[in-house]
Amino acid sequence: MLLTRLLNACHHFPGFVYEGARLCEATQSIEIDVRPRKGSKPVCSCCNQPARGYDSLTERRFEFIPVWGFAVFLLYTMRRVDCRDCGVKVEALPWANGKHTLTRAT
Numbered sequence: 001m002l003l004t005r006l007l008n009a010c011h012h013f014p015g016f017v018y019e020g021a022r023l024c025e026a027t028q029s030i031e032i033d034v035r036p037r038k039g040s041k042p043v044c045s046c047c048n049q050p051a052r053g054y055d056s057l058t059e060r061r062f063e064f065i066p067v068w069g070f071a072v073f074l075l076y077t078m079r080r081v082d083c084r085d086c087g088v089k090v091e092a093l094p095w096a097n098g099k100h101t102l103t104r105a106t
């Protein structure tokens, strides 16, 4: 889909890929599947260092930049890391800011 190509061109996050996008006309929203790039290590959200994967949480929706009047959500299954320094923590996500679901991208 064109949208995933646009996203890769405009909002490429290293270590992650956009896998697909769905237009949901009933809710005027676009859902985009995001997954980790193969071989990329998750990053500890505590110290921002790459860490060993621990497990995965359930899929979450992250509100992203709306396009053409459609709300855009990134769907992503967060991983947890087993960090040498911090213990088990959720991974850091380039588009998420702490507990807020709004993204950092502008």
Ligand SMILES: [Zn+2]
Binding pocket: 044, 045, 046, 047, 048, 049, 051, 083, 084, 085, 086, 087, 089
């Ligand atoms: Zn850490």
